[in-house]
Each structure stands twice: as C-alpha cells, then as structure tokens.
Amino acid sequence: MDITEFYDTFFEEAGELLAEMETHLLELDVDAPDPEQLNAIFRAAHSIKGGAGTFGFEALQRTTHLLENLLDYTRRGELALRRDIVDTFLEAKDMLNDQLEAYRSGSEPDPEALERICQTLQQLALEEIGEVADVNGAAPKPAAVEAVPKPAAGEAGQPQSDGAGGGYRVVFLNVAEKDRQLLIEELGNLGDIKGQSGGAERYEVTLSTSLSADDIEAVMCFIAEPEQLEISPLAQAGAAADTGNAGQATAGTAEEKSSEKVEEKKAASPKTSKPGRSAAAKGAGGGESTSIRVPVTKVDQIINLVGELIITQSMLNQVASEAGDQVHGKLEHGLNLLARTARDLQEAVMSVRMVPMDYVFSRFPRLVRDLAGKLDKEVELVTEGRSTELDKGLTERIIDPLTHLVRNSLDHGIESPERREAAGKPRCGRLTLSATHQGGNILIEVSDDGAGLNRDKILAKARSNGLPVTDNMPDDEVWQLIFAPGFSTAEEVSDVSGRGVGMDVVKRNIQSMGGHVDILSQPGQGTTIRIVLPLTLAILDGMLIRVGDETFILPISGVIESLQPQKEDLYPRTGGDLLLKVREDYLPVVAVHRVMDVRGAVEDPTAAIAVIVQGKGRRYALQVDELVGQQQVVVKNLETNYRRVPGVSAATILGDGSVALILDIADLHRLSQSIKENPIFGAHEAARSRQEAETV
Amino acid sequence: MTNTSAQEIAAAESGNREFLVFSLGDEEYAIDILKVQEIRGYDNVTRIANAPDFIKGVANLRGVIVPIVDLRIKFRLSSAEYDAQTVVIVVNIAERVVGMVVDRVSDVMTLSGEQIKAAPEFGVGLPLAYIEGLGNLGERMLVLVDIEKLLTSEEMALVDKAEENQQ
Incomplete structure (x- = not known):
C-alpha cells in the first residue's frame, strides 16, 4: 500500500472543502461577518493545506498557506473585510481549484498562475497588515512524484513469481554508504541475507524471505528513492533484466503522471497496464487470486x-x-x-465492510518522516494492531483527526533531540499508533514519549481565553480544555500546527462518528490520546422508547442512565424550562413528545421516565413514556429518498416492518431550544434561548 | 430510470405514450407510466415530526425508507380519508423513490400525440406549472401531471435544498 492510493480521497475531500469555502465566502456579510463562517473558511483552507503537505503538492500547499495566513487575520478581527478582499479570496479559491484539477489529472499546476496568485496574496498581506507573508512557510517539498515509491513496471512483473523462489535480488543504485547500511539492516529484519556484493554504483543483496516485493519496497522507500532500487525475484533472474528495463522506460512517463501510476501498478503486467481504473485486486503478492474488488x-x-x-x-x-x-x-x-x-x-x-487499520496507518510513515525533518526532530514511528478491522466508512473519516493528532504530537509533544538528551531520554522520540478491539468498540491510541501536556500553561491559556477554570481542577478536566475552539499553547504559529484549529475539529469529528476522545498525560513522560469508536455505523445498539403510541430509538452509546423523576428533584423555571436534579447535577429536561410533536404522551414528568443522555459534551434528560427494550438495529438513511429531519439521525425498520426514527441526541437539545424561540414565550425569552444556543 | 428520456423520445416519435390514470377527488389525473415503480396499499406509515401536513411520513418498502405524500392535502383536492381503497403510487423520480397517496387508481391509457392538448389557464386543482397538458378521451378529460417536476419542487419540501445540505 502506498500513499498514492489516497490521492483520490484527498482530491474528493479537497474539492468538497473548496466548494464549502466558496459557499461561505459568498454568504459572508462583509460588514458584520459571522465568526463561525470565518472559522469554517479558515478550517477549510487549513485542512487542504494539511492534506497538500502530506501528499507533497507544493503549489497547493503554498497557496493555501498564504490564504490561511490572511484568513487567520480576518478571523481574529485584525483584518477588516472588504468586498475586494473577499473577491481576492474567491480568486484564490478558484486558483486552488485549478491546482487541484491539475494534480488530479497528474500534471503540475501552471507555475505562472501560481506566482500570480501568491503575489496577489502577499501584496494583500503587505498592504493590509503591513507584513510580508511568510513566503517560505511551505518549505520546498520534494515534488509529488517522490510520493510514488516505485517505478511502475518494476513491480508489475512480479505477482506471478512471488511465491516461486521465496527470495529476491535487491539492487541499490547509487546509494550512499550510510543509507546502504540502513537498507541492509532493514533487509536483515525482513528475511535472511544470503549474500551481498558491489560498490557505490551498484550494490546487490540476495535476500531470502517470505514477504512480497511490495513489502520490501515499502520499507526501503523510506530510506532510498524508488529509482535507486531494483527488486527482482531470484527464480527469474533472466526476466528481471526485462522488467528492469521496462521499469526504466516507463519511469520517465510515469513521473509526470503520478496518479496513473497507481493504476499501472495494479495491472498484472506492463503490457496490460493502462491508464484509468483497473479492476485487478490491489496489492501484489498473489492477491489477485484470493481477493476481489467490489464497489x-x-x-x-x-x-x-x-x-x-x-x-x-x-x-x-x-x-x-x-x-x-x-x-x-x-x-x-x-x-x-x-x-x-x-x-x-x-x-x-x-x-x-471491514478493512484493516493498515489502510489508515500506512499514511503516516511519510508524514512523520517529513514532519520530523522539518521540525529537526528525530522520531521513530511504531504502529501496533495494523490488522485490527474497522468499518470502511469510518476509516476514511478517522484519517483527518488522526493526522491532526500525529502532527500535534510531533510538534508539541516530542521534544528536540537536545532537550530530550538533557532530560535523560533517548534522542529519538517514539510515536506509537495502535488499534485494538474492545467489545463492540475500537480503541485507537496516538501516544508519544514527549514532554507531556503542560498543566500550568493550559490553565493560563484557558484563563486568557475566558474559559471558566480553577487551579485545583482534576487533570482530566484540564486536558479536555485543549479541545476548546481556538485553543493553542504554541508560542509561535508554524506551518505544522499551533493555530488552535484542529483539536476542536478532532473532537467534533470523532463525536459525529459516535465516539469519544480521552487524554492521558504525564509530565516528562508523554501523552496518549485515546479515541474510542464504534466498529460500524451500519448497525447500532439502540434503546427503544415509547412516547404516546410512537416508538423511537436512542443510540445506547449516548445513554447514561434512566430513572423515574421524583417531585422534589424537579425544578420548574420561568419560561417553561424544567431542571432535574441527578445527584449533584442539575440537568435540563427535554420532553420528547414536545420536540417530536407527539400527541397523547405522558405530560407529568413524575409519571414518565427520564433518560439521562450525553450528546456534544452536554448532558441532559429526555422525558419519555416508557422504555421498551434494547435491540440492535440496522441504520437506514432518511436522506436517500427524503431529506434531513431535525432531531433525527436516521431510521430503521422494526420487527413488525414499520419504520422507527433514530433520535439524534445532540440535535434534539438544539431543537428544543429553537422550539422555545416560539413567539408565545415572548421576545425576552426568545432572545435568551437564542443566546444560549449560541454559547452551545 | 435513467434511460426514461430515451424511452420518452422513442415514445414521442411514435406519438403514443402510456399513462397511469388515478383520481384525486372528482378529477382524473395521469402520470407517465415509466415513472411508476409499483402500486401498494396505505399502511404502516411512520409520522415525521415538524413536517408539513401533506407529508404523511415514511414507510418501509422492502427495506427502503420511502416518504409518503398526500397530494389531496397539499392541493386541497378532496377530503383525505384512508380506507381499503386508498392506494399509494410509488414513483421513481430523480433517482428517488416517493410514494403518493391517491383516492383511486383506475387504468392505464395510451394517448396519441393528437389527444394531448396544451393546458389552458384555468384551475384544475394542481398549479399550472406542474401540468404537462390535457388528455382528451372523448367525454373523459385527463390532467397530465409532470410528476418529476411536482415532487422535486421546493413547495413539496421532499428534497433538501443545496444550501441546507451544507450546514
């Protein structure tokens, strides 16, 4: 597996982000811009920049970096928006689109256009803020072709021969002595080295291994360039020369067309390789015969x-x-x-539907290597549980949050080699990505052996951001503060992280997948961020509830407990609000029959059941008539044939063939707020609940 | 579904088109039969909160969740009663499946090009924008409905508007 496999995903995501950016830019009220919208635009630019950096799309990264800087100023209110500034932003967005299209079709974006837009953006920064935008912020990266770790045809001849000899001749071309030692060491880990000879120009290693050429190459390409490697199976030494030549021949054209190379690589032989989608199973190693690719x-x-x-x-x-x-x-x-x-x-x-986490983890070696280089740090990446399986839909959505976390760990967590030595730790930091199953959940951890979170710094920053904090808060709660929007303790904004986007997005993304995030941190010993996710979104553990004569389903993951409210624990407030005291907490009560407009439901809260739920970090009580039971349900999308329904996340079909709606716990609370904005509660009440809704 | 246009063209060339005829109140309406997936009874519809009254809810059609609309309520064509005769015409429009409640389904008619007249500017219950024309069958008159245009229209509130999807 190599990184080019994710190009399509990136192009799609970036395309969507750009579309979103445009919508927001167009809707933006220049005189009184909505902060949420500015944030959304900024986040879009930030995400694209991150992705472009990962894949080595230099032009895209450079443009987004400049744009992001400007957006950051607008977001912080230091750059007042004008029509023409928005126009420039839109122009930049169009340019990003063009660049994306260029990369998608496998060519480099027009360099003139790139210079032009960078000039425009820098000019704008210069005039409006009086500073020269950081031109070199996006450090020159190796061109996109480098992300493709192998000459296409070099591998293409192998699937048939993989099992044959159980060994390979690995040839290094023009590899420096130091790197060669590393390579040989790595090969030693992969199998038995039967012999080695040669000089700097051409060095041959005979390796006996059960692994496929693909695997060997995947390891090698972190040290050497693909052009410097030739891997041929021992059994077919004669044929190897041919494929080697073919590799040379195609390498030239393939370099310009990186996206096509992915396809070529999958084809069975150089002769049958063609641009466009190939139906062959992905991965070499005789994969064709044992797996099929299905939409x-x-x-x-x-x-x-x-x-x-x-x-x-x-x-x-x-x-x-x-x-x-x-x-x-x-x-x-x-x-x-x-x-x-x-x-x-x-x-x-x-x-x-389940795919191994390898699909996700294999993205990171490149990212970690590049980032560590950029930050002058030494980092070793360890992945555990690569074969742990997760729903395909979820793996795609976990990539962005994980990328943020890995970047954060490298930037803030792991210290510089000097500082590590001074602290008595090995120079090389260690970043571990792991995945394990735990019941119906998957547990994904990103841990580093860095400096750990700085409690005092977080508290100080929280105070200056106006968050309610006290000095004797438990650690857990302090760590959770870093998920607040706009929170960053980094002293300087870098290309890597530190703008304070990210963690809030990470948390939101994970919650939208029905999961949650925990942080464990020890000063001086490191930080572990633990993500707990359900294994699949296609099936859900549901709690069936009855309201009037309608049945609804609550996702069990959001349910904390249920109880029958006692009169003395209920505190009615003016304006129709009701609070329920549960142990030490006062929780707002949301009556399902009111939000979902059900007639004939139990009105008296003491005769009903209160289900304590948690959604979007907010706990509240849902008033329902009766708990019917628990059941696994198949999640059906309502939007396929209908539209989004407020307060409802999806639907399912019950045993009797009827449709039941699955309630969206986070959205129900919002909905109950907006229902209260109804004019009968008077203007004052409406303003109050609106205010409340905004602070959510 | 996707090749309906080709079929329509072919039908238009031959001059004959087939229509499913149904009634709403006293009026007889007809829709292009190529849009019709099936006809079923009205039962087991789950209400959807805070939706317009003419959206009766969603029903399970062999594992597919299908919204059910009642055109009689939407266009105040007849009293909306649900009995053994009430039927739901399931149509396929714009890659969606929608069920619509009608009073009765009568028959399938073939109309030639000459039998289809332009709709005049008068009230026939449905807004003129959704009417393709009038079918002339001697003493009977069919109102030919552009069902795709009707059900994807904003006023039917069946389809999310693009900007709502963004949020």
Whole structure:
C-alpha cells in the first residue's frame, strides 16, 4: 500500500472543502461577518493545506498557506473585510481549484498562475497588515512524484513469481554508504541475507524471505528513492533484466503522471497496464487470486437485503409465538435454524465492510518522516494492531483527526533531540499508533514519549481565553480544555500546527462518528490520546422508547442512565424550562413528545421516565413514556429518498416492518431550544434561548 | 430510470405514450407510466415530526425508507380519508423513490400525440406549472401531471435544498 492510493480521497475531500469555502465566502456579510463562517473558511483552507503537505503538492500547499495566513487575520478581527478582499479570496479559491484539477489529472499546476496568485496574496498581506507573508512557510517539498515509491513496471512483473523462489535480488543504485547500511539492516529484519556484493554504483543483496516485493519496497522507500532500487525475484533472474528495463522506460512517463501510476501498478503486467481504473485486486503478492474488488454500493445492497431477511425472520418468529401451541415442532425447529443462519449471515456480510487499520496507518510513515525533518526532530514511528478491522466508512473519516493528532504530537509533544538528551531520554522520540478491539468498540491510541501536556500553561491559556477554570481542577478536566475552539499553547504559529484549529475539529469529528476522545498525560513522560469508536455505523445498539403510541430509538452509546423523576428533584423555571436534579447535577429536561410533536404522551414528568443522555459534551434528560427494550438495529438513511429531519439521525425498520426514527441526541437539545424561540414565550425569552444556543 | 428520456423520445416519435390514470377527488389525473415503480396499499406509515401536513411520513418498502405524500392535502383536492381503497403510487423520480397517496387508481391509457392538448389557464386543482397538458378521451378529460417536476419542487419540501445540505 502506498500513499498514492489516497490521492483520490484527498482530491474528493479537497474539492468538497473548496466548494464549502466558496459557499461561505459568498454568504459572508462583509460588514458584520459571522465568526463561525470565518472559522469554517479558515478550517477549510487549513485542512487542504494539511492534506497538500502530506501528499507533497507544493503549489497547493503554498497557496493555501498564504490564504490561511490572511484568513487567520480576518478571523481574529485584525483584518477588516472588504468586498475586494473577499473577491481576492474567491480568486484564490478558484486558483486552488485549478491546482487541484491539475494534480488530479497528474500534471503540475501552471507555475505562472501560481506566482500570480501568491503575489496577489502577499501584496494583500503587505498592504493590509503591513507584513510580508511568510513566503517560505511551505518549505520546498520534494515534488509529488517522490510520493510514488516505485517505478511502475518494476513491480508489475512480479505477482506471478512471488511465491516461486521465496527470495529476491535487491539492487541499490547509487546509494550512499550510510543509507546502504540502513537498507541492509532493514533487509536483515525482513528475511535472511544470503549474500551481498558491489560498490557505490551498484550494490546487490540476495535476500531470502517470505514477504512480497511490495513489502520490501515499502520499507526501503523510506530510506532510498524508488529509482535507486531494483527488486527482482531470484527464480527469474533472466526476466528481471526485462522488467528492469521496462521499469526504466516507463519511469520517465510515469513521473509526470503520478496518479496513473497507481493504476499501472495494479495491472498484472506492463503490457496490460493502462491508464484509468483497473479492476485487478490491489496489492501484489498473489492477491489477485484470493481477493476481489467490489464497489461499496454492491456490498451495501447485500447488507440491506440481509437486514431485510432478519426483519422477515423476526416477523415469522413473532407470528409463530402468537400462534402458540399450534405451531408444529418441525416448523419451530426450522425457524430457530433460520434465525441462527440469518444472524451468521449478517455478521459475515458486515465483515465485508471491514478493512484493516493498515489502510489508515500506512499514511503516516511519510508524514512523520517529513514532519520530523522539518521540525529537526528525530522520531521513530511504531504502529501496533495494523490488522485490527474497522468499518470502511469510518476509516476514511478517522484519517483527518488522526493526522491532526500525529502532527500535534510531533510538534508539541516530542521534544528536540537536545532537550530530550538533557532530560535523560533517548534522542529519538517514539510515536506509537495502535488499534485494538474492545467489545463492540475500537480503541485507537496516538501516544508519544514527549514532554507531556503542560498543566500550568493550559490553565493560563484557558484563563486568557475566558474559559471558566480553577487551579485545583482534576487533570482530566484540564486536558479536555485543549479541545476548546481556538485553543493553542504554541508560542509561535508554524506551518505544522499551533493555530488552535484542529483539536476542536478532532473532537467534533470523532463525536459525529459516535465516539469519544480521552487524554492521558504525564509530565516528562508523554501523552496518549485515546479515541474510542464504534466498529460500524451500519448497525447500532439502540434503546427503544415509547412516547404516546410512537416508538423511537436512542443510540445506547449516548445513554447514561434512566430513572423515574421524583417531585422534589424537579425544578420548574420561568419560561417553561424544567431542571432535574441527578445527584449533584442539575440537568435540563427535554420532553420528547414536545420536540417530536407527539400527541397523547405522558405530560407529568413524575409519571414518565427520564433518560439521562450525553450528546456534544452536554448532558441532559429526555422525558419519555416508557422504555421498551434494547435491540440492535440496522441504520437506514432518511436522506436517500427524503431529506434531513431535525432531531433525527436516521431510521430503521422494526420487527413488525414499520419504520422507527433514530433520535439524534445532540440535535434534539438544539431543537428544543429553537422550539422555545416560539413567539408565545415572548421576545425576552426568545432572545435568551437564542443566546444560549449560541454559547452551545 | 435513467434511460426514461430515451424511452420518452422513442415514445414521442411514435406519438403514443402510456399513462397511469388515478383520481384525486372528482378529477382524473395521469402520470407517465415509466415513472411508476409499483402500486401498494396505505399502511404502516411512520409520522415525521415538524413536517408539513401533506407529508404523511415514511414507510418501509422492502427495506427502503420511502416518504409518503398526500397530494389531496397539499392541493386541497378532496377530503383525505384512508380506507381499503386508498392506494399509494410509488414513483421513481430523480433517482428517488416517493410514494403518493391517491383516492383511486383506475387504468392505464395510451394517448396519441393528437389527444394531448396544451393546458389552458384555468384551475384544475394542481398549479399550472406542474401540468404537462390535457388528455382528451372523448367525454373523459385527463390532467397530465409532470410528476418529476411536482415532487422535486421546493413547495413539496421532499428534497433538501443545496444550501441546507451544507450546514
């Protein structure tokens, strides 16, 4: 697996971000810009810059960096917006689009246009802020082609021969002595070195290993350039010369067309390689015969049908149980068998959607290497649990938050080699990415052995940001402060991090996936950030609740407890608010029947059930009539044929074939606020709840 | 679904088109049969909170969640009663599946080009913008509805507007 596989994802994401940026820019009220919108624009630029940096898209990174600087000034109110400034931003956005298109089609963006837009942005910065924007902020990066770690055809001939000899001849061309030692050392870790000879120009190593050429190359390419490597299977020494030549021949063209190389690499041989999507299984090593590539939509269709099967099966069961004694023994036996097979089938189908975390982790070696170089730090990246599986949809969404965390660890966590030595630690810092399963969750950890979080600094910064803090807050709560928007304790803004975007976005992203983040930190020993995520979004553990004669579903992950409210614990407030005292906390009560407009529900809170829920970091109580039970439900999108419904995240189908709505815990609270803005509560009340909504 | 336009063109060339005829109150309406997926009874519809009254809710159509709209309420065409005769026409429009409640489905009609007349400016219940024309069948008159335009229109509130998607 190599980084080029993620180009498509990046292009898609960046495209969406740019579209979003444009919408916000266009909607922006120049005289009184909405801070949230400015933040959104800034975040979009920041995210694109991060991605561009990861993939080595230099022009894109340079432009976004300049744009981001300006946006940061606007965001902080130091640069007053004018129509023409917004126009310049839009122009820059268009330019970014062009650059993205260029990279997507595998060419370099127009350098003249790049100079022009950079000039414009620098000029703007100079005139408005009186400082020269940091031209070199985006340090010159190796060109995009370097991200492609191998000549296309060098590998192309191998899938057939992989199993044959169990060994390879690895040739280093013009590799420096120091690097060569490293390479040989690495090869030693991969298998048995049978022999080595040669000089600086050409050095041959014969390696006996069970690994594929792909794997060897993946390790090597962190040290040497792909052009410097030739890996050929021992059994086919003759053929190796051919593929070597072919590799040389295609290398020239492939360098300009990095995106096509991915496709070529997947093709079975140089002759059949063609631009455009190849249907061949990804990865070499004889992967073709044991795996097939299937569009996700097809898998989803099967999952859908299996979901239906389960529903039909539970309908049959219900009918059988209603029929009671009249059910024939054999029929009952058959039904039981059906139930078991259906569940197994569902599990098997769900596992198809699962991909190993390797898909995510393999992005990081390059990022860590580049960043460490840029920051003059020595960092060793360790990944654990690469084979831990996670839903495909989630792996894609976890990449951005993880990237932020890794960047933060490198920038703020791990100290410079000198400082590490002074503290009695090895010069080389250690960054560990790990993934493990824990029940129905996956636990992903980013840990470093750096300086740890600085409690005093965080508290001081929180105070200056106007956050309510005290000196004797427990550590846990202090660490959570870094998730507040705009929070950064970095003294200087760098290309890497420190602008205070990121952590709040990380937390929001993870929460939107139904997960949460914890931080463990020891001064001087390092920081561990732990992300807990559900394994899949396609199935959800739900709590069925009844309100009036309607059934709703709450995601169990958001439910803390349920209780029957006592009269003395209820505190009605003016304006219709109701607070419920649960132990030491006063929680607002949101009545589901009111938000979801259900008639015939229990009005008296003491006759109802209060379900304490947590959503978006806010705890509150939901008033429902009855708890019906717990059940795994298949999540169905409402937006496929309808539209987003406030307070509802999705729908599912119950055993009786009817549709039940899955409530969105975070959104319900917001909804109850906006319902209160109803004019009957008077202007004062409306203003108050609006204010409250804004502070959420 | 995607090749309906090709089929439409072919149909238009031959001059004959097939329509599904249904009634809303006293009026007879017809929609292009190529848009119709199936016809089913009205049952087990889950209400959706804070939606307009003509959106009855969503129903489960073999695992697909389908919104159900009642055109009779939307255009105040007849009293909306739900009985054994009430049927839902499930249509495929703009890659979406939508069910619409009608009073009765009567038959499938083939209309030739000459039988389709331009709609005059008069009230036939539905706004003129959604009417393709009038079908002349001797003593019967069918109002031909552009169902795709109608159901994707903003006033039907079935489709998220682009800017809402952004938020």
